[in-house]
Amino acid sequence: MVPLADYLVLSAVVFALGLYAVLTRRNGVAILMGIELMLNAANINLVAFNKYAAPGAVQGHIFALIVITLAACEAAVGLALVLAAYRSLETIHVDEINVMRW
Amino acid sequence: MTGEAIAFYALAAVILVSGLVVVSSPNIVHSAVALVPAFLGITGIYILLGAEFVAGIQVLIYAGAITVLLLFVIMLTEGGTGLRLQQRNEQGPVGASVAVAIAVLLIAGVTHTTWGRGAGTLPAYTPGAIGQSFLGTNLLAFEGTSIVLLVSLIGAVIIARKEE
């Protein structure tokens, strides 16, 4: 049986990849992709703990399903914002969206 | 090497390689398309962990809907025409070191803890158990999530609407 630590290490690496994308990419959509990777890493953690630490209940699965649902909501609203920003500012590179600064 | 270990390492390799393409490809359409193997690899991990219903929902929602949404927005905004522009901002090294530091911290913490094993087994028919739980102990979370979905649906439609 694969030890629990392996799943947690995988999740940590995917989280770090998502974090790198959020911190260093200029494109708004690429930042949202990094956020999705981070949410998936959290989900792997939840489901892995459900199987290894609390196998009698499905609490981890419930939590993971709710996280998936909320990630879908947040992706929808975030992408709507990117579209609206593109329409009025003609760019989606987040370092060029600085019109509210003086 | 048991079959489970081979499956786990193969899936982890798929996830990490596609994840690297997602976060470091200069072509944003390649990044979005590389999300699909990453999500399918994570689906495989869920199946290894016995979470079949979550695996089905992951394919349906992540690989089938969120990826499509991302591709739509890429194609409706400047998308691939920004290919030759720089896709990384000036915080490249700092961001990489922060990400690596967090990964190292988490991995060190995880591998040096002894994790206890819980008792019991996963229910054989997980959709039924999840359904009972959603309408039983987790009813509040279920209803709250439905309200959040409704609000975000209406909000996304209003934000993205063309000003007439």
Place this chain on the structure above:
Amino acid sequence: MSWSHELWRAIEGTVLIFSGVAVLAAMFGVLLERKISGWMQSRLGPKHVGPQGLLQTIADTIKLLQKENIVPRNADATIFASAVLVVPLAALLDYVVIPFGTTRFGPLIFRDLNIGVLYFAATSSLVVVGILMAGWGSNNKYALVGGLRSASQMVSYEIPMGLALITVALLAGSLSTVKIVAAQARWWYAVEQPLAFLIFLTAAVAEVNRVPFDLVEAESELVAGYFSEYTGMRFALFQLGEYGEMFAMAAMAVTLFLGGWRGPVLPPVLWFVIKLYALIFVFIWVRWTYPRFRIDQLLNFAWKVLIPVGLANLVATAFFVMVVRR
């Protein structure tokens, strides 16, 4: 079971499904389409190649195989080539959960997943990513528009399809296709749930981009939609994916609504095949009878008609199951 045994079984199943679909769906499907459309238009279909034109599709495939593989100049070659893999793959993955019959060793199904119906909905939604990749990778504005329209159509019609699937799963008490067929011992679900049956058939026709919902690939509208720029073997693979998906939808409709392989005298697999080809005949008949919808008409139809009706049907069925059957 050891993992090498499982791997071997998976490879066997893949080869079987691919060759089965290639022969039954692609070959016979295309031929049936041309023959039946010919008879409905008072002409004969293909009749020169082979007896009664039966080998026509083989001749077509050989013709396509020897054509040149053209990649447009400024197209994104990686995405252009990988799109061809995604669409048939998603179509072939649908066949894993369909019970073709029953033997004394158990149901004749590749894998009786206990989330069978959910798996089917999930793999049908993977086709959309392939279509978007094909539309984008062709570097052609007609292909791009066709791809975007086709993707929005398929995403919109997944919801009524899912509602119809949930209604049937609610009645049978399980998401497993084998249990759903077993639960139809007395009446078919097409009799108990005619509305869900019609909704599923309509959504299935829209998911496969067939008339009356085929604006995205009609020759008079967008050349060939998202696969305008594909030639030779790649075009053949797209056609395989499209016909394979049509047969998968029909097979799922037979499993969920028409009692699967159940029938009195003949062997189960024969009943399945008869019902499957009856539904395929209905699909082809609808294609050559109706004109096509505009894109805004078909999206309105999905969101404003099919989804409310499907939801109302689901609520009524849930009420029935909880209150009346108790």
